[in-house]
Amino acid sequence: MMNNSTNKQSDNIVSQSTDVSTNGHSASTSQGDSGRTDSISRQVKGIARLIRYTPNPEETVAFAAKLCYSSLDAESLMEKTEARDNAKFVKALFDMGHLSPFEHASFTFSIEGVSRSLLAQLTRHRIASFSVRSQRYVSEDEFGFVMPPSIAALGEEAVAKYKSQMDTMMGWYKDWQTELGGKSESANEDARFVLPNACETKMIMTMNARELLHFFEVRGCERAQWEIREIAWQMMRQTLEVAPNIFAKSGPGCTFSHCTEGKFNCGKAKEIRQKRKDLTKEVFGDESAADDGVSSGVSASTGSSVSTGASVTASGDVDTNVTGASGRTNATSCCSGCGTSASSSSSASSAAEKVVESIRGTLSNK
Numbered sequence: 126m127m128n129n130s131t132n133k134q135s136d137n138i139v140s141q142s143t144d145v146s147t148n149g150h151s152a153s154t155s156q157g158d159s160g161r162t163d164s165i166s167r168q169v170k171g172i173a174r175l176i177r178y179t180p181n182p183e184e185t186v187a188f189a190a191k192l193c194y195s196s197l198d199a200e201s202l203m204e205k206t207e208a209r210d211n212a213k214f215v216k217a218l219f220d221m222g223h224l225s226p227f228e229h230a231s232f233t234f235s236i237e238g239v240s241r242s243l244l245a246q247l248t249r250h251r252i253a254s255f256s257v258r259s260q261r262y263v264s265e266d267e268f269g270f271v272m273p274p275s276i277a278a279l280g281e282e283a284v285a286k287y288k289s290q291m292d293t294m295m296g297w298y299k300d301w302q303t304e305l306g307g308k309s310e311s312a313n314e315d316a317r318f319v320l321p322n323a324c325e326t327k328m329i330m331t332m333n334a335r336e337l338l339h340f341f342e343v344r345g346c347e348r349a350q351w352e353i354r355e356i357a358w359q360m361m362r363q364t365l366e367v368a369p370n371i372f373a374k375s376g377p378g379c380t381f382s383h384c385t386e387g388k389f390n391c392g393k394a395k396e397i398r399q400k401r402k403d404l405t406k407e408v409f410g411d412e413s414a415a416d417d418g419v420s421s422g423v424s425a426s427t428g429s430s431v432s433t434g435a436s437v438t439a440s441g442d443v444d445t446n447v448t449g450a451s452g453r454t455n456a457t458s459c460c461s462g463c464g465t466s467a468s469s470s471s472s473a474s475s476a477a478e479k480v481v482e483s484i485r486g487t488l489s490n491k
């Protein structure tokens with residue numbers, strides 16, 4: 126049965142589908158997939174859609190964690206657990222780095238209009254499940270392709286050159302297909318060796334919430350390659366919509382924790398924090414994104430508590446009372462670009478501990 130969140134998600138899918146018809150390959154032509162032969166109709170753009178997720182993901186995470194703290198059996202715990210404290214509890218767990226309960230909530234995405242280059246990066250994430258369109262069973266004789274924005278920005282001539290190269294490779298592929306006996310599994314599997322990294326692929330991918338938090342941290346970062354970064358931000362938006370407390374502090378290190386890139390930092394932390402803040406506003410509007418009083422704290426990668434130096438609220442607001450990069454010279458400073466500091470003593474962590482302690486107390490009294 127669909128809950129409200131699921132309905133909201135369906136709306137989201139519809140609006141994203143509209144984007145596909147504007148930016149994607151076939152919907153804007155009258156030919157449809159089977160008739161697309163010119164490079165213009167074969168150019169694609171990446172779209173990630175959240176298609177399924179664990180029902181009541183936040184309740185599931187909270188329940189799993191509460192079980193750790195209670196002597197009650199599972200059934201009694203489910204009956205007696207107050208649903209209303211889940212939001213605060215889930216955020217506190219995150220701040221404390223108690224992340225294993227987050228593994229009980231899974232999110233499944235369809236990802237289309239992306240390159241094989243993206244696929245290579247995405248599948249490096251081992252705590253994920255993938256089903257990818259096969260280049261053996263599916264002929265690539267009309268393959269779609271992704272165009273890097275850097276090439277598009279060079280202007281019409283460069284774009285035409287790139288498309289013509291795609292057409293040339295399509296020709297090579299078809300030649301080999303024919304020489305190897307025509308469209309078939311055995312011909313496709315070897316003809317594909319002349320296909321480019323730009324070649325379109327599509328897949329279904331499932332990650333649990335803990336892995337997603339890690340994924341958003343490393344792939345939402347400016348240092349990540351543009352295509353996977355765009356997909357990461359699309360996914361971040363959709364998970365935020367359906368599990369706002371689990372993903373309240375999702376994003377690259379600089380947004381809610383600290384930059385992990387050291388001397389390679391992009392130097393755009395302020396901009397990225399604003400981008401993340403804008404995302405929260407777009408999803409919830411100003412009012413519903415109110416801070417719950419638990420301040421920032423944990424790196425999704427390490428699970429270790431950090432104090433952000435800049436105070437970041439759950440709504441993404443950053444208190445920029447920090448002096449900035451140049452003012453940080455002590456041993457606990459993070460890097461020269463993100464304006465945050467890593468500290469072993471964390472007020473965020475102790476605030477979170479208080480929340481968890483209080484909920485533990487409630488449970489043991491039941």
Ligand SMILES: Cc1cc2nc3c(=O)[nH]c(=O)nc-3n(C[C@H](O)[C@H](O)[C@H](O)COP(=O)(O)OP(=O)(O)OC[C@H]3O[C@@H](n4cnc5c(N)ncnc54)[C@H](O)[C@@H]3O)c2cc1C
Binds near residue numbers: 250426
């Ligand atoms: C900016 C950027 C540049 C990159 N450049 C390169 C590059 O040049 N070359 C290259 O090969 N890769 C590169 N990568 C890929 C990167 O090295 C990782 O393979 C990829 O990001 C997957 O991340 P992961 O291994 O942390 O996470 P996942 O596989 O998603 O796993 C999540 C976490 O689980 C834990 N974990 C998973 N498996 C194990 C295990 N077997 N043992 C112990 N702990 C485990 C780790 O804590 C890990 O962080 C790059 C990634 C980024 C973001």
